[in-house]
Amino acid sequence: DIVMxxxxxxxxxxxxxxxxxxxxxxxxxLYSSNNKNYLAWHQQKPGQPPKLLIYWASTRQSGVPDRFxxxxxxxxxxxTISSLQAEDVAVYYCxxxxxxxxxxxxxxxxxxx
Amino acid sequence: xxxxxxxxxxxxxxxxxxxxxxxxxxxxxNTGGLGVAWIRQPPGKALxxxxxxxxxxxxRYSPSLKSRVxxxxxxxxxxxxxxxxxxxxxxxxxxxCAHQSTTVTTHWGQGTPVTxxx
Numbered sequence: 319d320i321v322m323x324x325x326x327x328x329x330x331x332x333x334x335x336x337x338x339x340x341x342x343x344x345x346x347x348l349y350s351s352n353n354k355n356y357l358a359w360h361q362q363k364p365g366q367p368p369k370l371l372i373y374w375a376s377t378r379q380s381g382v383p384d385r386f387x388x389x390x391x392x393x394x395x396x397x398t399i400s401s402l403q404a405e406d407v408a409v410y411y412c413x414x415x416x417x418x419x420x421x422x423x424x425x426x427x428x429x430x431x
Numbered sequence: 432x433x434x435x436x437x438x439x440x441x442x443x444x445x446x447x448x449x450x451x452x453x454x455x456x457x458x459x460x461n462t463g464g465l466g467v468a469w470i471r472q473p474p475g476k477a478l479x480x481x482x483x484x485x486x487x488x489x490x491r492y493s494p495s496l497k498s499r500v501x502x503x504x505x506x507x508x509x510x511x512x513x514x515x516x517x518x519x520x521x522x523x524x525x526x527x528c529a530h531q532s533t534t535v536t537t538h539w540g541q542g543t544p545v546t547x548x549x
Contacts, residue, residue, distance in 0.1 A: 370537050
């Protein structure tokens with residue numbers, strides 16, 4: 319199985335400031351034949367199901383605010399929230415869909431400082 | 432608008448078989464590239480992918496659960512069913528079904544909690 323490791327486990331950021339979450343995979347999730355990274359980011363607010371934010375490592379899902387961006391390739395990825403809003407308090411998960419079983423990181427809890 | 436809803440028992444006894452149904456709308460499993468996955472989340476823990484099924488009846492399972500899990504679809508009813516045998520207290524979790532488009536998990540159901548207890 320591909321192991322996904324996120325850092326940090328928790329993060330407190332002031333409103334309007336930048337938040338950065340990292341995700342590292344135990345092997346590359348870049349598929350050479352199409353040059354795509356099989357990496358997604360999901361947001362889970364308290365008491366709610368997860369919601370897809372980013373796929374192919376950097377493509378925003380329709381309706382997701384542009385303050386959310388994804389970057390990285392191969393084994394190292396980053397989710398950035400450029401200006402934190404109160405409604406961004408959530409747990410964020412990275413997920414690889416390169417090989418079965420698809421696996422998730424342990425989650426990063428984002429709070430307001 | 433894509434929606435998915437899980438249904439099934441909230442409590443099962445150890446060794447019993449769990450059957451969950453995902454009823455969806457806004458897409459068809461007759462459409463190429465589309466599928467439905469099952470994913471679970473134990474209380475306070477991370478997400479675990481279990482299985483998925485695609486429009487062409489291709490099925491994939493988590494190797495750690497393959498001997499216990501079966502996924503099927505009824506395209507006419509817009510439903511996908513997950514069965515998991517020999518349930519154990521460690522299988523206590525919220526179970527989600529989710530829409531997949533060319534392997535990307537794009538939309539999630541609300542989830543259904545399942546407790547395994549005698």
